[in-house]
Amino acid sequence: MASLANTPPLTRSSVINAHGLIKPYIHTTPVQTNATLSTLASTPQSADALKGTEWESQQPAKPNIKLFFKCENFQRIGAFKVRGAFHAVKRLIEEQGIEETRRRGVVTHSSGNHAQALALAAKTFSIPAHIVMPSISTPSKIEGTRAQGATIHFSGSTSQEREAVVADVIKQTGATLVPPYNHPDIMLGQGTMALELVQQAEELIGKDGKLSVHADGKGLDAVIVPCGGGGMLSGNAIALHGTGIKVFGAEPSFQGGDDARRGVEAGQRIESVKTLTIADGLRTPLGDYTWRIISDRAHVTGLYAVTEENIKDAMRLVLERMKCFVEPSAVVGLATILYNEDFRSMVENEAGEEGWNIGVVFSGGNTTIEAITKIFAPVQDKRAERQEGVLGMDGRKEAENLAG
Amino acid sequence: MASLANTPPLTRSSVINAHGLIKPYIHTTPVQTNATLSTLASTPQSADALKGTEWESQQPAKPNIKLFFKCENFQRIGAFKVRGAFHAVKRLIEEQGIEETRRRGVVTHSSGNHAQALALAAKTFSIPAHIVMPSISTPSKIEGTRAQGATIHFSGSTSQEREAVVADVIKQTGATLVPPYNHPDIMLGQGTMALELVQQAEELIGKDGKLSVHADGKGLDAVIVPCGGGGMLSGNAIALHGTGIKVFGAEPSFQGGDDARRGVEAGQRIESVKTLTIADGLRTPLGDYTWRIISDRAHVTGLYAVTEENIKDAMRLVLERMKCFVEPSAVVGLATILYNEDFRSMVENEAGEEGWNIGVVFSGGNTTIEAITKIFAPVQDKRAERQEGVLGMDGRKEAENLAG
Numbered sequence: 001m002a003s004l005a006n007t008p009p010l011t012r013s014s015v016i017n018a019h020g021l022i023k024p025y026i027h028t029t030p031v032q033t034n035a036t037l038s039t040l041a042s043t044p045q046s047a048d049a050l051k052g053t054e055w056e057s058q059q060p061a062k063p064n065i066k067l068f069f070k071c072e073n074f075q076r077i078g079a080f081k082v083r084g085a086f087h088a089v090k091r092l093i094e095e096q097g098i099e100e101t102r103r104r105g106v107v108t109h110s111s112g113n114h115a116q117a118l119a120l121a122a123k124t125f126s127i128p129a130h131i132v133m134p135s136i137s138t139p140s141k142i143e144g145t146r147a148q149g150a151t152i153h154f155s156g157s158t159s160q161e162r163e164a165v166v167a168d169v170i171k172q173t174g175a176t177l178v179p180p181y182n183h184p185d186i187m188l189g190q191g192t193m194a195l196e197l198v199q200q201a202e203e204l205i206g207k208d209g210k211l212s213v214h215a216d217g218k219g220l221d222a223v224i225v226p227c228g229g230g231g232m233l234s235g236n237a238i239a240l241h242g243t244g245i246k247v248f249g250a251e252p253s254f255q256g257g258d259d260a261r262r263g264v265e266a267g268q269r270i271e272s273v274k275t276l277t278i279a280d281g282l283r284t285p286l287g288d289y290t291w292r293i294i295s296d297r298a299h300v301t302g303l304y305a306v307t308e309e310n311i312k313d314a315m316r317l318v319l320e321r322m323k324c325f326v327e328p329s330a331v332v333g334l335a336t337i338l339y340n341e342d343f344r345s346m347v348e349n350e351a352g353e354e355g356w357n358i359g360v361v362f363s364g365g366n367t368t369i370e371a372i373t374k375i376f377a378p379v380q381d382k383r384a385e386r387q388e389g390v391l392g393m394d395g396r397k398e399a400e401n402l403a404g
Numbered sequence: 405m406a407s408l409a410n411t412p413p414l415t416r417s418s419v420i421n422a423h424g425l426i427k428p429y430i431h432t433t434p435v436q437t438n439a440t441l442s443t444l445a446s447t448p449q450s451a452d453a454l455k456g457t458e459w460e461s462q463q464p465a466k467p468n469i470k471l472f473f474k475c476e477n478f479q480r481i482g483a484f485k486v487r488g489a490f491h492a493v494k495r496l497i498e499e500q501g502i503e504e505t506r507r508r509g510v511v512t513h514s515s516g517n518h519a520q521a522l523a524l525a526a527k528t529f530s531i532p533a534h535i536v537m538p539s540i541s542t543p544s545k546i547e548g549t550r551a552q553g554a555t556i557h558f559s560g561s562t563s564q565e566r567e568a569v570v571a572d573v574i575k576q577t578g579a580t581l582v583p584p585y586n587h588p589d590i591m592l593g594q595g596t597m598a599l600e601l602v603q604q605a606e607e608l609i610g611k612d613g614k615l616s617v618h619a620d621g622k623g624l625d626a627v628i629v630p631c632g633g634g635g636m637l638s639g640n641a642i643a644l645h646g647t648g649i650k651v652f653g654a655e656p657s658f659q660g661g662d663d664a665r666r667g668v669e670a671g672q673r674i675e676s677v678k679t680l681t682i683a684d685g686l687r688t689p690l691g692d693y694t695w696r697i698i699s700d701r702a703h704v705t706g707l708y709a710v711t712e713e714n715i716k717d718a719m720r721l722v723l724e725r726m727k728c729f730v731e732p733s734a735v736v737g738l739a740t741i742l743y744n745e746d747f748r749s750m751v752e753n754e755a756g757e758e759g760w761n762i763g764v765v766f767s768g769g770n771t772t773i774e775a776i777t778k779i780f781a782p783v784q785d786k787r788a789e790r791q792e793g794v795l796g797m798d799g800r801k802e803a804e805n806l807a808g
Contacts, residue, residue: 030434073727316773323477323769325727365727369720373777 006095007184010293015239018185019192022086025124029074029193031200031359033067033211034322041065041337042355050341061344064355065337066213068204068220070197073326073365079281080190080232080363081117081180087189088178089121096176102127107175109155109162111137112281113366114180119148130175132165181231182287191235194223197359198245205357213355221356222246222347224333226363227260227303228282230290236361237299245359248343249294249303250332252277258305259285264295278308278375281329281363304343310335312375318362319372327367328375333360410499411588414697419643422589423596426490429528431480433597435604435763436473437615438726445469445741446759454745465748468759469741470617472608472624474601477730477769483685484597484636484767485521485584491593492582493525500580506531511579513559513566515541516685517770518584523552534579536569585635586691595639598627601763602649609761617759625760626650626751628737630767631664631707632686634694640765641703649763652747653698653707654736656681662709663689668699682712682779685733685767708747710739716779718742722766723776731771732779737764 008014044060072080093101105128108118115131122129131145135154146152155165169175179186202219205212212218223240227233227249237247251258255275263270269291275283286294293299306314311328314335318326336343337358347356412418448464476484497505509532512522519535526533535549539558550556559569573579583590606623609616616622627644631637631653641651655662659679667674673695679687690698697703710718715732718739722730740747741762751760 071727078727319729320772323475323482323729325723325729368724369776369780372773373780376773376777 007091008188010184010187010234010238012239012241012243014188015191015195015235018083018087018188019195021090022083022189022192025076025086025121026082026192027075028196028200029071031197031204032069032071032322032324033204034069036321037317037334038065038067040317041067041358045339045341045344049339053341055341058341058345061341061348063344063347063351064213064353065347066211066355066357067334067337068197068201068211068357068359069322069324069334070193070200070359070361071324072193073324073330073362075364077113077116077120078364078366079113079117079327080193080361081113082120083192084181084186084189084231084235085114085117085121085178086124087192088183088185089118089125089127091185092176092178093125098125101125101176103174105130105173105175106178107132107166107169107173108178108180109133109166110180111141113364115141115145115150116148118178119145119150123149128173128175130169130173132162132169134162179287181229181284182289184289186231187235187238187290187293189235190232191237191239193232193361194236194239194359197223197361198240198243201357201359212357213351214357219357220245220359221351222248222301223359223361224248224250224336225361226279226282226329226332227251227286227294228279228329229284230260230286230294232361232363233260233300234290234293237293241299246301247299248333248336249300250336251303251305252279252282252308252311252332253305254278254308257282258303260291260294261303261305263291264303267295269295277311277328279311279329279332281327282332302343302346304336304340306332306335306340310339314338316376324362325365325367326362327364330362330364334362411495412592414588414591414638414642416643416645416647418592419595419599419639422491422592423599425494426487426593426596429480429490429525430486430596431478432600432604433475433478435601435608436475436726436728437471437608438473440725441721441738442469442471444721445471445762449743449745449748453743457745459745462745462749465745465752467748467751467755468617468757469751470615470759470761471738471741472601472605472615472761472763473726473728473738474597474604474763474765475728476597477728477734477766479768481517481520481524482768482770483517483521483731484594484765485517486524487596488585488590488593488635488639489518489521489525489582490528491596492587492589493522493529493531495589496580496582497529502529505529505580507578509534509577509579510582511536511570511573511577512582512584513537513570514584515545517768519545519549519554520552522582523549523554527553532577532579534573534577536566536573538566583691585633585688586693588693590635591639591642591694591697593639594636595641595643597636597765598640598643598763601627601765602644602647605761605763616761617755618761623761624649624763625755626652626705627763627765628652628654628740629765630683630686630733630736631655631690631698632683632733633688634664634690634698636765636767637664637704638694638697641697645703650705651703652737652740653704654740655707655709656683656686656712656715656736657709658682658712661686662707664695664698665707665709667695668704668707671699673699681715681732683715683733683736685731686736706747706750708740708744710736710744714739714743720780728766729769729771730766731768734766734768738766 107130109132257275511534513536661679
């Protein structure tokens with residue numbers, strides 16, 4: 001990794017520079033709108049839907065919202081992670097020179113998207129990539145990473161075991177560690193999506209004013225971003241700092257997965273999280289770099305959490321209504337907008353009748369039919385019940401049925 | 405329906421006129437490319453994959469193919485059917501005048517996409533729509549159609565029972581029948597997608613020449629379209645007639661679902677089909693109008709069939725790799741390109757080393773997580789086996805793993 005003394009400052013202009021560096025290597029993923037989902041977001045939840053939640057006795061909020069989805073599930077390797085990986089590798093080349101970087105190589109420990117992203121970025125510049133993976137990783141993930149030309153090193157499953165193997169690789173090869181999120185170069189790289197999102201939303205509104213809540217054709221008012229280790233959320237917040245566009249973070253609440261929200265509330269970073277939320281990309285705690293940005297109100301206006309049921313319901317809508325294949329982690333922002341009454345009443349209060357245009361980051365689409373089957377299996381009976389009872393629908397259900 | 409004596413001739417210029425009529429009411433759906441799938445299409449199948457098929461002892465074909473996907477799953481109501489429905493309704497208004505059309509209304513029998521499409525088109529012009537549905541239809545389909553403002557009339561499940569209710573509605577209201585596929589106005593309406601697809605593929609190639617097999621930036625060589633009742637296939641064939649772009653049809657072979665292919669081979673239309681193929685939009689036989697176009701070699705160059713396993717494999721790739729949510733019927737064209745050796749060797753022979761740019765129509769995305777779970781449930785063990793054995797992959801598996 002480019003040494004920390006030399007990393008660019010965590011500013012919007014550093015994100016703009018990062019975008020210039022990585023643009024030739026990444027997709028400018030599309031921004032999509034969806035009338036059904038915007039209508040749903042602007043329809044109050046039924047009193048029934050709030051039963052058993054902390055908002056049970058509350059009047060359901062009635063925010064006015066138009067949604068703009070940044071589809072990083074269509075990104076190379078199926079997730080946003082290539083942005084940070086390409087930026088880290090490009091910066092490393094700038095600092096060490098290409099020959100030295102090729103001689104030393106890069107290393108990371110990950111069994112997920114960051115491993116494939118780093119392998120792809122390294123391969124692009126003929127740099128050796130070493131990926132440390134638990135030996136129990138699924139064969140398809142191992143093969144996916146190997147197919148990008150990386151050398152796989154197997155380790156045990158604990159973080160100590162993984163770090164021991166990483167240290168070993170570094171000792172033997174001199175490879176530079178490229179961590180998955182807790183590094184300025186990674187954060188700045190992930191933030192590049194915000195630059196595209198804002199511009200693409202403006203272009204869409206320019207073509208069709210009805211997509212916007214604002215009569216004057218103004219663009220986004222806010223962006224909501226999933227938060228795990230916080231690389232993507234902090235990057236977006238840095239990219240939009242000073243633009244007047246608010247940035248919010250969204251997390252799963254299951255088994256304490258909302259560590260960023262809880263940490264900010266308590267004024268202290270939570271350093272360890274053990275959650276098995278279905279949003280498996282968001283099981284990680286914040287790092288110290290990402291914490292500094294995310295705990296700063298001037299960067300991240302608020303953090304919200306959603307339940308596993310909220311995530312499943314949002315995921316069903318995105319698949320079945322938007323026809324867009326996403327992983328559970330990708331929809332926690334949308335789930336917050338649709339189901340979290342704290343967020344919804346905040347929008348109603350802040351935005352008033354005019355409403356907000358909100359950019360929603362779909363972070364990735366790396367899941368499988370088998371994983372989806374497993375996630376939705378236990379609720380099938382409940383779903384059947386709901387379908388039987390559909391004739392007595394409330395306003396939201398009607399909105400859901402109003403396709404097109 | 406506009407009376408048949410007055411329907412426009414089945415020519416490309418009639419499709420162009422139809423496009424002008426419906427364009428304000430439909431989405432210009434995106435055309436997407438995908439490097440992984442184009443690579444896969446251009447990689448020979450393994451000898452193993454051909455075991456137990458009719459091509460077992462044959463040398464696997466090695467065509468060169470670039471794919472351009474017309475994503476009608478992103479169309480209004482989630483399927484191409486709105487094209488024909490809006491065209492039929494607009495033509496009816498042209499012929500009868502809006503007042504008379506509003507007085508009489510329109511009627512059809514369908515529990516699927518055509519019902520919702522007609523209901524939406526009618527609602528747009530404040531025309532009453534009567535939809536005859538079997539009383540056993542799923543509540544969500546009934547509600548989806550009702551939410552478009554249509555009046556639902558329930559019938560029994562046999563075609564006689566349905567037609568009796570339709571006759572009754574016509575007698576009581578004077579409503580005009582708008583059939584789902586076997587009518588020139590419907591065929592011409594569906595054909596409009598081909599005009600967009602050809603132009604969008606050319607624009608994409610103009611921006612990035614690497615998307616094309618042709619060094620000179622030439623556009624599509626062929627289009628492949630799913631075939632059930634044949635409205636979409638015949639419409640595409642009419643739209644592209646005389647352009648030099650070849651049109652192919654794709655069907656499921658399960659339980660004789662490839663009635664168009666078999667009929668053309670025998671020189672006679674097959675009038676009845678009973679198949680429970682997972683491609684449930686393609687269970688219908690051709691009508692006499694669609695047959696006339698589809699059985700004409702000058703319009704449709706060839707028809708190909710694929711197995712249920714082929715459809716599932718293609719669907720998995722589209723979901724997991726393209727991140728695009730489609731229904732099984734939508735992928736029979738892609739399944740043909742990837743797995744039908746007759747088609748693949750035909751392309752190899754016709755196109756030579758240079759290869760073909762092929763447009764692939766994804767007809768719709770109206771399925772549910774539950775339906776997908778059911779379709780893929782029985783093969784889960786097999787998939788696990790395949791994953792275990794993935795370390796000894798063939799070239800195709802490697803291509804599959806090379807995301808990006």
